[in-house]
Amino acid sequence: xxxxxxxxxxxxxxxTVDHPPVNALGQxxxxxxxxxxxxxxxxxxxxxxxxxxxxxxxxxxxxxxEFGKPPVAPFLPDVINAIAACTKPVIAAIHGTxxxxxxxxxxxxxxxxxxxxxxxxxxxVTLGVIPxxxxxxxxxxxxxxxxxxxxxxxxxxxxxxxxxxMGFVDELAGDDLRADALAxxxxxxxxxxxxxxxxxxxxxxxxADLIAAWRxxxxxxxxxQVAPLAVLDAVVAGIERPFDQALAEERRLFLSMLDTPQxxxxxxxxxxxxxxxxxxxxxxIASRPLDRAGVIGGGTMGAGIATAMVLSGLHVTLVExxxxxxxxxxxxxxxxxxxxxxxxxxxxxxxxxILSDALVTVVGHDALSDADLVxxxxxxxxxxxxxxFRALDRVCKPGxxxxxxxSYLDVNRIAQATGRPADVIGLHFFxxxxxxxxxxxxxxxATATDVTATAFALAxxxxxxxxxxxxxxxxxGNRILSHYRTAVDHMVLDGASPYAVDRALVxxxxxxxxxxVSDLAGLDIGYMTRQRKAADAHPRDRxxxxxxxxxxxxWLGQKAGHGYYIYxxxxxxxxxxxxVTAIIETSRADLGLSSRDFTAAEILRRTMAAMVNAAxxxxxxxxxxxxxxxxxxxxxxxxxxxxxxxxxxxxxxxGLDTILTDIREFAAIDDHFWTPxxxxxxxxxxxxxxxxxxx
Numbered sequence: 001x002x003x004x005x006x007x008x009x010x011x012x013x014x015x016t017v018d019h020p021p022v023n024a025l026g027q028x029x030x031x032x033x034x035x036x037x038x039x040x041x042x043x044x045x046x047x048x049x050x051x052x053x054x055x056x057x058x059x060x061x062x063x064x065x066e067f068g069k070p071p072v073a074p075f076l077p078d079v080i081n082a083i084a085a086c087t088k089p090v091i092a093a094i095h096g097t098x099x100x101x102x103x104x105x106x107x108x109x110x111x112x113x114x115x116x117x118x119x120x121x122x123x124x125v126t127l128g129v130i131p132x133x134x135x136x137x138x139x140x141x142x143x144x145x146x147x148x149x150x151x152x153x154x155x156x157x158x159x160x161x162x163x164x165x166m167g168f169v170d171e172l173a174g175d176d177l178r179a180d181a182l183a184x185x186x187x188x189x190x191x192x193x194x195x196x197x198x199x200x201x202x203x204x205x206x207x208a209d210l211i212a213a214w215r216x217x218x219x220x221x222x223x224x225q226v227a228p229l230a231v232l233d234a235v236v237a238g239i240e241r242p243f244d245q246a247l248a249e250e251r252r253l254f255l256s257m258l259d260t261p262q263x264x265x266x267x268x269x270x271x272x273x274x275x276x277x278x279x280x281x282x283x284x285i286a287s288r289p290l291d292r293a294g295v296i297g298g299g300t301m302g303a304g305i306a307t308a309m310v311l312s313g314l315h316v317t318l319v320e321x322x323x324x325x326x327x328x329x330x331x332x333x334x335x336x337x338x339x340x341x342x343x344x345x346x347x348x349x350x351x352x353x354i355l356s357d358a359l360v361t362v363v364g365h366d367a368l369s370d371a372d373l374v375x376x377x378x379x380x381x382x383x384x385x386x387x388x389f390r391a392l393d394r395v396c397k398p399g400x401x402x403x404x405x406x407s408y409l410d411v412n413r414i415a416q417a418t419g420r421p422a423d424v425i426g427l428h429f430f431x432x433x434x435x436x437x438x439x440x441x442x443x444x445x446a447t448a449t450d451v452t453a454t455a456f457a458l459a460x461x462x463x464x465x466x467x468x469x470x471x472x473x474x475x476x477g478n479r480i481l482s483h484y485r486t487a488v489d490h491m492v493l494d495g496a497s498p499y500a501v502d503r504a505l506v507x508x509x510x511x512x513x514x515x516x517v518s519d520l521a522g523l524d525i526g527y528m529t530r531q532r533k534a535a536d537a538h539p540r541d542r543x544x545x546x547x548x549x550x551x552x553x554x555w556l557g558q559k560a561g562h563g564y565y566i567y568x569x570x571x572x573x574x575x576x577x578x579x580v581t582a583i584i585e586t587s588r589a590d591l592g593l594s595s596r597d598f599t600a601a602e603i604l605r606r607t608m609a610a611m612v613n614a615a616x617x618x619x620x621x622x623x624x625x626x627x628x629x630x631x632x633x634x635x636x637x638x639x640x641x642x643x644x645x646x647x648x649x650x651x652x653x654x655g656l657d658t659i660l661t662d663i664r665e666f667a668a669i670d671d672h673f674w675t676p677x678x679x680x681x682x683x684x685x686x687x688x689x690x691x692x693x694x695x
Contacts, residue, residue: 004032006039012185013039013046014178018054025101026063027072033105034074037082040090048089048185051109052178057096058118059105067267076101076133077251080108084197089188093173093181094118099157104131107138110196113171113184114160120169121157125227127270128263128643132254136234137246141201142168149214149235153228162344203238203246211236223509225643226262261653265645269635272628272646275694277456279468279625285449287457288401294319294374296388298329298361301405302377304433307336310354311346311434312461317368318361326361333359336434365391373401373458375427380528382409386417393418401454403427408474408529411444421446425455428475430637431521438637439464440475465636470623473533477633479623480614480647482529487610488514489544490673491603492584495595498564499576504600505607509641517639518547519563519574527551540672546587550580609662609674612651616677619648619693627690648690656684 007014015036017023033051040049053059083090083105092098092106094114099121106112106120114120122135130136131152140148143166151158163169173180214232222228230253237249257263295306295318302318309316310333318333320326334355340346360367365388368374374396376388385404392402402424404414415424426442439462441455452468459466469475474482488501502513518526526547537543550563557563558574565574588595615630624630631646644650651659660680667674683689 004029004036006036008043008046009182010186011045011047011189012182013043013049014182015040015049015051016054017051017059020055022057022060023053023055023102024060024063024065025076025105026066029059029063030074030076030079033079034082037079037086037090040088041086046088047189048091049086050091050093050181050185051083051105052093052181053095055096057102058092058094058098059102060097061100061102064271076104077247080104080133083108084110084199086110086195089185089193089195091181091185091188093177094120094160094169095173095177097157099123100131101133104133104135104138107134107142107168107198110198111171111184111188112163112169113173113177113181114163114169115173115177116159116161118160118163119157120160120163121155122152123155123157125153125225125231126155126266126642128225128227128260128266129257130227130231130234130250130254132251134247134250136231136250137203137238137243138198139168140204140235140238141198142166145204145206145210145235149232152231152235153218153222199243203243206239211239223506223511223641225509226260227257227643230257262643264653265641265643265649268628268645268649269631269642272632272694273465273636275626276465276467276629276632277460279452279456281449282453282456285453287454288399288450289372290454290457290461291315292317292371294368294371295377296365296368296374296392297377297379298325298332299377300332301429301431301433302375303329303332303336304431304435305375305377305405305429306359307333307434308429308462308464310358311337311340312463313358314461315358316360317371318359319365319367320361320363323363326363330359330361333361336432365395368392369395369397371396371400373403373454375403375405375429377405377429380407380409382413385409385414389414389417389424393420399423401425401451403455405429406442407478408532410473411442411471412446415444415446422448423451425451426469426471426475427455427458428469428477436637437463437465438477438633439466440469440477440633440637441466442469442471442475444471465632467629467633467636468625470621472618472621472623476618476624476630477637479618480611480630480634481638483614484607484610485514485526486542486544486673487606488603489547490542490670491598491606492546493542493544493588493591493593494598495588496598496603497581498584500598500600501603501607504603507600508604509644511639515564516574519557519565519567521557522559523547523551523556523563538672542673545591546584549583549587553583555580605662606666608647608650608654609659609666611647612659613663613674613677613680615647616680616683616690619690620677620679626694628694652689652691656680656689660684 003018005016019029090109091111092109097119098106103120122131124131218228234250234253237246293309293314293316295302298318298320306316306318337351341351378384404426411426415421425447428440430436430438439459443452456466498515502515505513555562558567561567566577567574618624627648631649634640635642635646663674663676
């Protein structure tokens with residue numbers, strides 16, 4: 001039963017929030033805190049209070065069951081203000097997580113004690129809103145403007161240790177938070193310490209140049225999001241106005257964002273990521289053991305996979321073809337770990353322990369005989385991969401999970417190279433594998449259910465978002481990517497500049513445009529994919545001849561210093577190249593094509609229509625289990641702007657009839673490429689949207 005309890009222990013009121021599973025701040029918890037704080041004020045025997053969470057964390061943020069419903073008193077800002085107004089010391093004791101409203105409750109207390117591993121943050125911008133219960137007014141008073149704005153505009157949490165160093169946690173606890181918090185309260189009582197409301201501190205002053213610099217930075221980095229700039233507006237209100245007025249302005253800004261399309265998109269992404277981790281087929285299914293892993297191939301991808309694994313606590317044996325390659329793989333992993341140390345996410349001691357105890361780089365598959373799971377990450381070639389799986393079939397123990405890190409190839413064919421196809425699954429990591437969050441889990445026809453469960457357990461262990469995919473060329477993401485890349489290549493053939501295409505999609509909110517992505521991945525990757533598919537090409541397919549010309553010129557992208565863009569000391573992020581434009585113009589002339597201009601709006605319409613049309617077929621074919629899974633893949637792995645929710649959520653907001661009308665308009669010129677997806681046509685005819693299929 002949900003409750004907030006009040007106990008007296010040696011003059012300290014212990015207020016415990018017990019609302020499983022995450023102590024969310026629903027109405028009953030807010031009311032419980034309100035009543036407990038009022039009781040503390042009346043209790044002459046209580047000289048201090050400690051607010052602590054039962055279970056695995058302090059206090060969660062908003063109660064998701066209340067989203068979309070009318071708010072009910074007491075409201076969170078009033079509860080927090082009541083805590084801050086107490087005339088006796090109130091200590092927040094934090095373990096697990098204190099995010100969003102949970103951290104705002106802690107900021108309303110007079111003192112804060114936290115475990116070293118606690119995670120504290122104000123991630124509201126990741127849901128399309130801002131802190132709405134005093135976070136924008138209290139945090140700057142504790143840590144200063146720069147640190148507070150960084151916390152609130154990125155939404156990234158910090159550890160208890162980092163929070164103490166920044167100045168918004170006063171004490172660090174040991175293994176027994178409750179005992180340490182009570183002892184801290186007793187010490188404050190003995191020292192005669194009184195209440196110390198954060199709002200008693202002055203709001204940091206700022207000059208116009210500092211605010212202008214932050215506004216310019218956020219305009220550039222937020223890529224069209226409104227929430228980060230609204231955080232800045234709320235902070236400016238704190239600079240210019242008394243606390244009560246600034247708090248009211250914060251609340252006004254918060255409430256104004258609740259019904260915005262960006263809030264809707266980010267909430268959709270949030271719930272979609274929760275749903276995607278629980279495919280129905282593995283509910284109640286135990287995973288296989290997962291302690292020792294193997295990786296075959298120590299290139300960029302294999303080394304990244306091994307890095308992710310050792311960072312998550314797995315023991316990893318990486319196999320390469322010869323001693324020199326094995327040594328290079330070890331050096332790559334060591335550099336990855338050194339970067340983690342530099343970022344502060346790994347200690348030097350932990351790094352040294354991983355390199356000495358948790359990682360082995362060797363030659364020969366026999367070293368994988370005791371692995372619980374092996375990931376093959378060799379060259380994207382069917383013969384090479386099936387040869388590896390025949391070797392794994394020979395050396396791996398019974399019950400070992402055999403995974404292929406393929407981006408396109410048929411996992412069913414790879415599985416048939418073994419005598420144990422039930423143990424085989426696809427794990428499509430995204431590069432760099434120790435950084436990127438997405439993991440496509442490709443379930444083959446014969447894959448055992450507990451192997452699928454093990455793959456999802458691995459994703460969770462690695463801190464990745466696992467998405468179930470069926471077997472087809474490119475699975476979910478690359479199948480759709482191939483289609484919309486063809487659409488933008490067609491525009492370039494017809495007159496659009498690749499640089500204009502990139503600008504239009506970056507302005508829409510993509511992290512990078514498609515031609516920037518090609519340069520990052522390497523133009524040889526695209527060329528080899530086109531060669532692999534050439535035998536099955538339709539006579540009406542339009543070839544990307546200019547892309548082939550760049551490949552044959554040796555302009556392979558960033559790694560060559562030249563692709564669609566030039567990369568050098570003056571332009572490390574790339575600059576357009578007139579020579580590329582000339583090659584494209586020559587390709588058009590050779591094909592006898594005329595050239596016309598494309599507006600940014602038309603580039604966007606065609607790109608989104610192609611993406612949505614292909615995604616509808618992916619859903620209809622069962623490659624993705626639901627439209628929201630497609631959205632997760634593109635938000636997490638392909639740079640689709642999170643505040644737009646994903647391509648199919650975006651299609652719902654635009655209107656499926658609008659998307660279908662665009663496709664039919666484009667089909668009037670090219671009815672081969674622009675064939676409306678039957679599912680899209682059916683949804684429009686029924687007056688339904690993609691969201692209806694998520695349910």
